[in-house]
Amino acid sequence: MLSGCSGDTGSPPLDAGDGDLGEASKRDPCLWPFAADSIWNTPVGDGAVFVPAQIAPALEAGMTYDPDFIVLTPSAPLVSIAQNDVGFGEGDRCEATGDVLFEAPIPADFVVPSESGNACFAVLMPDGRTVRQGQPFARCVIGAGATLNYESDANDLFTDGRLGPHGGSAMSSLGGALRVGELRPGKHPPRHVLKGNLYAARNLFRCTRDSDCFRWPAAQGDSYAVGVYGTLRSDVPRALRMGALLALPPSVTVASLDLETEPARQLAWTLQNYGMYVVDDTAWEVWALGIEEGPDRSFSQQFLADWGFPFDEEGTVGPWAGDMRKLFAALAVIDNNAPTSVGGGGAPRVPQPPALASRCGEGVGSSD
Numbered sequence: 001m002l003s004g005c006s007g008d009t010g011s012p013p014l015d016a017g018d019g020d021l022g023e024a025s026k027r028d029p030c031l032w033p034f035a036a037d038s039i040w041n042t043p044v045g046d047g048a049v050f051v052p053a054q055i056a057p058a059l060e061a062g063m064t065y066d067p068d069f070i071v072l073t074p075s076a077p078l079v080s081i082a083q084n085d086v087g088f089g090e091g092d093r094c095e096a097t098g099d100v101l102f103e104a105p106i107p108a109d110f111v112v113p114s115e116s117g118n119a120c121f122a123v124l125m126p127d128g129r130t131v132r133q134g135q136p137f138a139r140c141v142i143g144a145g146a147t148l149n150y151e152s153d154a155n156d157l158f159t160d161g162r163l164g165p166h167g168g169s170a171m172s173s174l175g176g177a178l179r180v181g182e183l184r185p186g187k188h189p190p191r192h193v194l195k196g197n198l199y200a201a202r203n204l205f206r207c208t209r210d211s212d213c214f215r216w217p218a219a220q221g222d223s224y225a226v227g228v229y230g231t232l233r234s235d236v237p238r239a240l241r242m243g244a245l246l247a248l249p250p251s252v253t254v255a256s257l258d259l260e261t262e263p264a265r266q267l268a269w270t271l272q273n274y275g276m277y278v279v280d281d282t283a284w285e286v287w288a289l290g291i292e293e294g295p296d297r298s299f300s301q302q303f304l305a306d307w308g309f310p311f312d313e314e315g316t317v318g319p320w321a322g323d324m325r326k327l328f329a330a331l332a333v334i335d336n337n338a339p340t341s342v343g344g345g346g347a348p349r350v351p352q353p354p355a356l357a358s359r360c361g362e363g364v365g366s367s368d
Helices: 262-273 299-307 319-330
Strands: 050-052 064-071 078-083 100-105 120-124 130-138 146-151 163-166 194-198 245-247 276-281 288-294 332-334
Touching (some): 100 120
Antiparallel strands (some): 130 146, 194 288
């Protein structure tokens, strides 16, 4: 199963190798999805060109999360998912206001109330490989139907997994999420690219036309990008646009960061060896990472139980908040990340992931 590393002497240094999973090991496609050369699985390369990101400190909270509702139960009963036109406005996401978009296998007791967040959704279909996606998701009553404002591109567990419903970038709901079993005591840090959100008005490049508001692998910026991105600062580098790949440059070391918490040290390893894509706008003065929430699988609950403090700890003072401030301040944009040079190209810092097993339930997760 997925898991994460612990203890001051047990953490791999930022320049450590990826560990030996064994030549015979294969990846469980539900726990560690997508092709080995997917944007979500390609390590940073030694050809990466780094531009300082100059991310501003979070003023409201040290770290928050953006939950991706991930449902990987292909044998569950089929549930009708209907269109709801509330979207991100005021109103109730619970009731269908349009036609049924599709049916998907969802456990009867999985409930997601009507809230104001992104609520990106990914569900594994009965074929065991197709992942249908949409945003925002709600399922307010046990055993009842569910709603989405819109359905986005479907993913396939065995292909690239690039696109999806994140509204700021049109990138995947499954790819890049911190999964249940990752970032755990005594285990290896996650071996995949992460995804995160920044406050766009302060931390994304001030663009004057839509095509300048995002960069590959994002397929778009927010609908309001022109006139909002970068309006609270004049010095955001052009490299830092929606879809940017952020990473800790090779010159950064654990000692120089002086991190106090073990989960932050694990994140440092992942951010240096794999990085993080910017996929959405937090729309307030915080940072966020994408995490998995699903039937009987809650990353936020696991994190609290493991470490004794919440991932979205309130305030900007304290060891966890301080560690996040150090990490985000040290991030740089890999400016030559492109379809022909994913992760910057060149020799990867750590090995490519092993081959995928043929079905979910077989193989290992990224932190095994």
